[in-house]
Amino acid sequence: MPPLPPLETCTLGTEFATLDALSPHAKKALAKLGYTTVAELLLHYPRRYEDRTRFDTFPNAPTETAICLRGKVSDTALRRFGKQRFFEATLEDVSGGPLSNPVVCRWFNLPFIHKLIAVDQELIVYGRIKESGKRLAIDHPEYEVLEPDAEDEASIHLGRITPVYPLRDGVAQRTLRRLLHRFATALDTASVPAYFDSEAAGFHGLTRGEALRAIHFPADFDALEQARRYLAFEEFFALQLNVALRRTHHFALPGASHAGKGALLQDFAKSLPFDLTGAQKRAIREIRADLKSTRPMNRLLQGDVGSGKTFVALAAMLLAVESGCQAALMAPTQILAEQHSLVFKRWLQPLGLRVALRTGSRHEDGTDSEAAEPPQILIGTHALLHGKVDFDNLGLLIVDEQHKFGVEQRARLVSRGLVPDVLVMTATPIPRTLTLTVYGDLDVSVLDELPAGRGKIITAIRDPKKTPEAAKFLIEHLDQGRQAYIVYPLVEESEKLKALSAGAGFEEWAQRLSPRVCDLLHGKVGAEEKEAIMRDFRSGKTDVLVATTVIEVGVDVPNATLMLVYNAERFGLAQLHQLRGRIGRGEHKSYCILMCDPKNTDAIARLRILEQSTDGFRIAEEDLKLRGPGELLGTAQSGLAGLRLGDLITESTLVQQARDLARGIIGNDPKLQKPENTRLKELITLAEAAEWVA
Numbered sequence: 062m063p064p065l066p067p068l069e070t071c072t073l074g075t076e077f078a079t080l081d082a083l084s085p086h087a088k089k090a091l092a093k094l095g096y097t098t099v100a101e102l103l104l105h106y107p108r109r110y111e112d113r114t115r116f117d118t119f120p121n122a123p124t125e126t127a128i129c130l131r132g133k134v135s136d137t138a139l140r141r142f143g144k145q146r147f148f149e150a151t152l153e154d155v156s157g158g159p160l161s162n163p164v165v166c167r168w169f170n171l172p173f174i175h176k177l178i179a180v181d182q183e184l185i186v187y188g189r190i191k192e193s194g195k196r197l198a199i200d201h202p203e204y205e206v207l208e209p210d211a212e213d214e215a216s217i218h219l220g221r222i223t224p225v226y227p228l229r230d231g232v233a234q235r236t237l238r239r240l241l242h243r244f245a246t247a248l249d250t251a252s253v254p255a256y257f258d259s260e261a262a263g264f265h266g267l268t269r270g271e272a273l274r275a276i277h278f279p280a281d282f283d284a285l286e287q288a289r290r291y292l293a294f295e296e297f298f299a300l301q302l303n304v305a306l307r308r309t310h311h312f313a314l315p316g317a318s319h320a321g322k323g324a325l326l327q328d329f330a331k332s333l334p335f336d337l338t339g340a341q342k343r344a345i346r347e348i349r350a351d352l353k354s355t356r357p358m359n360r361l362l363q364g365d366v367g368s369g370k371t372f373v374a375l376a377a378m379l380l381a382v383e384s385g386c387q388a389a390l391m392a393p394t395q396i397l398a399e400q401h402s403l404v405f406k407r408w409l410q411p412l413g414l415r416v417a418l419r420t421g422s423r424h425e426d427g428t429d430s431e432a433a434e435p436p437q438i439l440i441g442t443h444a445l446l447h448g449k450v451d452f453d454n455l456g457l458l459i460v461d462e463q464h465k466f467g468v469e470q471r472a473r474l475v476s477r478g479l480v481p482d483v484l485v486m487t488a489t490p491i492p493r494t495l496t497l498t499v500y501g502d503l504d505v506s507v508l509d510e511l512p513a514g515r516g517k518i519i520t521a522i523r524d525p526k527k528t529p530e531a532a533k534f535l536i537e538h539l540d541q542g543r544q545a546y547i548v549y550p551l552v553e554e555s556e557k558l559k560a561l562s563a564g565a566g567f568e569e570w571a572q573r574l575s576p577r578v579c580d581l582l583h584g585k586v587g588a589e590e591k592e593a594i595m596r597d598f599r600s601g602k603t604d605v606l607v608a609t610t611v612i613e614v615g616v617d618v619p620n621a622t623l624m625l626v627y628n629a630e631r632f633g634l635a636q637l638h639q640l641r642g643r644i645g646r647g648e649h650k651s652y653c654i655l656m657c658d659p660k661n662t663d664a665i666a667r668l669r670i671l672e673q674s675t676d677g678f679r680i681a682e683e684d685l686k687l688r689g690p691g692e693l694l695g696t697a698q699s700g701l702a703g704l705r706l707g708d709l710i711t712e713s714t715l716v717q718q719a720r721d722l723a724r725g726i727i728g729n730d731p732k733l734q735k736p737e738n739t740r741l742k743e744l745i746t747l748a749e750a751a752e753w754v755a
Contacts, residue, residue, distance in 0.1 A: 068247035073100035087240060093230040094237075099244050103273050105237075106292075106705055107224035110285065111187065114220060119154040119161035120197065124190040130164065131156070131207075134182050139175055148175045149198075152184060164190065165198040183207040187225075205234055217242045222279050245277045257298055257722055264291050276706075290715065293707035297498075297716050300704075301723035304501035309727055311359050311502065314480045319456035320352035321383025326376055328412055333372075335512065341369050344506040345376045351482060351504070352380055352457070358482035361500050363491055364508025365677035366642025367515060370486045371401070373508070374459050375408060377484055382414060382437045386456025389439040389481075391446070393462045395420050395588050396595055400617060401461070402440045414438060419450050420588070446473050460485045488642065489635055490677035492685045494709040497716050509678075516622065518645040520653045520672050522629070522665060531625060531654055532573050538623055538652075539577055539604050545623035546643055547607045550631045552583045560628045567607040574605060582608040613639045619647030629655035630664035634684040637668075638677055686710055 068082055076098050077083055077091050096102045117128040132152040139148050147169040154161050166186055168174045178184070188202030203225070207218070217239060226237050250270025259267055264287070272291040279285035326345075330337070337345075344362060351358035364370050378388035390405075392398040402418040409416055415434060419441030435453045439445065458474070458481040474481065485503065496505060523531060535545055547570060549563040567581040580603045582594050591611075597603045599618055606612070606621075613636065624644050629637060637655070644651040655668050670683050709716065 068243060070249045071099050071244060071247045072249055072252045073098065073103070075099045087236075090232045090236055090240065093232055095230075099248065102241065102244055103248070103277070104705075105226060105241070106276060108227045109225050110279075111185070111223045111225060113185075113218070113223045116156075116185075118156075119164060120190050121162055122190075123192050123197070127187055127189045129185065129187045130154075131183065131185050132164070134178060134180050134184060135163065137175060137178060137180055139172060145169055146172050148172055148178075150178050150184070152186060155183075162197055165193070165196050166202050166204065167198055167200050169200070178204070178206065208235070214239070222282065222285065224277050241277050245274045248274055250274060256295060259291075262294055262298075262718060262722060264294075267291055269295070289706050293704075293712060294715050294719055296704050296707040297712075297719035298723055300498050301501060301716075301720045302727070304498065304720075305723045305727040308359070308502035312356050314357050314475065316355050316357035316480055316482070317456070318353055318355055319381045319384050319386050319482050320349055321380050321385075323349075323380065323383070325379040325383045325412060325414075329375065329379055329408070332408070332411065335514070337372060338369060338508070338510040338512055340364070340508045340510040341373050344373050344508060347504070347506045348373070348377045348484060349380055352377065352384075357480055358457075358484065359503050360484050361496075361503040361505045362484055362486045362508070363496075363505065364488065365490055365511065366488050366639060367511055367646055368488075368508035369512050370461075370488065370508060371404060373506075374461075374484070374486060375405065377457060377459065378438055379409075379412075381457035381482070384456065386454045387435070387437055387439065387452055388457040388459070389441070389445055389452070389455060390459040390461060392440070392442055394611070395442055396591055396611065396616065397461065398440055398442050399592050399595065404617075405438060405440060409438065416440065420444055446470055452477070452479060455479045455481045457482045457484065459483075462487055462489075488639065488677075490681040492678075492682050492709075494713045494716050495685070497713075497720055498709065501720060514648055516645050516647055516649045516651050518641060518651045518653060518675055520641065520655065520675075522655045522657055522668050522672060524659050525627065525656045528656070531656075532570075534652075534654075535605075535623055535625070536574065536577075539574070542620070543623060543649065544598065544601065544603070544618065544621040545605045545625070546612060546621060546640075547605060548612070548624065548626045548640055549607070549609060550628045552585055552609055560631055563607055563609050566627065570605060570607055577604040578602065579605045579607055582606055582611055584609060584611050610636065610640065612643055616643050617646055618643070620649075622647070622649045622651040624651075624653045625656060626653070627656045629657045629668055630661055634667065634670060634680050634687065635677075637671055638675075638680045641671070641675075 068080070071080075077088055078097070091097075091102065094102075094105070096105070111129050113129075116131045119130060119132070120128070130152065133155045134150050135153045136151040137149070139146065141147075147167050148171065149165050149167045151163050151165050153163045164186075166184075166188075183206070185205045185207060186199060186202040187204075188199035190197050190199060192198075205218075218235060224238060224241070226234060226241070228234060228237065248270060250268055250273075253268065253270030253273065255269045259265070267287060269291070272288040275284050275288035276292055279288060348358070348360060348362075351360055362370055362373060374390060378390070381388040390401055392401055398418065398420055402416065406416045415436045416438045417436035417440070419439050439450065439452075441450070444450070455474070460483065485500075491500065539545065547566060549566050550560045551562040553562050553564045563581060563583050567579060571579040580594050580597065582591065586594065594603070594606070595616070598606050598621075601620065610632075621644055624641060626632070626637065626640060632640070641653045644653060653671075655671065657664055657668060659665060667687060670680060674680060707715070
């Protein structure tokens, strides 16, 4: 392929359509990728790099990690194994070093590859070496055919730290690398705008333009790491700007004080048969200070399973109601709303407070059939926001386990003339780096103590083949008056997924445990039937509840002391910890049995963490390392899907620095606090980052 004519210079805003030096073929390739400007192309970051100043030596044994080899194809063949067709190419070392075994590269069910790879071609391949019979092989390696390029062209692909890009739409690796090299080299780095002061952020004069060039074609690995850190900081900075602005705009809303003198709270505390923990008292003090302020509260209350968030919520509601306003609690499910309603009525009606339940089936007319006067406390689902509930004077809204409650929901309340204090509660311990990003606009209270008198939970991993032994263990405890949960990942059997279902499991357990009473609960059960099923389980009429993860959050039955979880490998650690939190809520010792195939060694190793610890914060950190923030919280959460270079797990220091810088900028420039400000729009947009910042 002839070398491309050089571009004299270009800027981030240069449009490919305006470049005569760009061939029709190159323009077609860029159009396939959906890129129209230099900025869009340069943000197509490499997913890894190969040190092509040297290659790995051909091994004589399997390798634990992927390696990068350069060799010549000595033989090719199309083969068939049963119904599978595969193409293989034998690669031999031509480096002149010690004799080594050839490596067979195989691609299954991709027969077209035989048209792309031929004998005597030089290849670079990347993959993990395995043993296949007496041969060494790599299955589905990444590969690149080395072409007889001109010297200048060859230097793009060899003799350097070479970028390897994610590919799409049929654009070849070498074509993409050539295009990126061309524009990275021609980029006028002095024209690239910076979004933060390089010195203030600790990058000692490195410019954004230089970082964009070095992330693609670094001079060495030190330069690469500096460029990556700069651009990762830019991603964190965009997130933190957004968070700082949400915080500023929320606090700019017209608020009011919603804290009574505390007489109701004192009466409530005296009625409790136990003392609150130190963490609960600390959280109540923090919330009380927010309620007293005329600035709208925006606080996150997080605590491990069973740490007593409900009593903190009750305390906050009592302070608000005593000030003369209404308080509402919004739960994610009808089951949890029903349970909160039962608990709140039991504790608050003796104090003379009016408590009402509002769910999809109970609040259509917006009236309260249980009291002549409007309720002082409303418990409900999202229907509180979306239905016809007319608040008389909503002063406090508590949102339970609604991680995505934010700008849109507050705007819905503001449009109804309401600016309540907001307390968001979660029983999912959140690693600090995620708290700084996803919930960075909220003040945080942490419940890091468990109430006294809770039974110990023992967790064990067992082979599903041991179900008869598990059933015997279950029956022993049921006959002592205890209750149990049996959890399955699916509602119904699926041909696509190799997992057990609650529907089929219920039939088996009902027969196995007869005459003891079993019931079935899952997301497809109607609201009234769900309520009846939970009522029977709470009252002890039902011994065993066979269920899906519908019981994951908030279900509180102190007499339930056993839990079996089938296909435990299909759940995240944090989710399993939440499920496990349904037991151990009373004084009796509890047991959580995780059923998992012992051949699945990776899953067993992961589940061992639950055997070793009941500390939700440690488990959440491990889950974050294993699954990443996208899976843990949902990829759409607050721009986390757009973190292409930043690593929330290992770079908490960068996150903190970005937070401090963003808060300083927004806090020190009142003009920036106005949404219409042009500089603010520039900062929030960060040009290319506009597509992913929430």
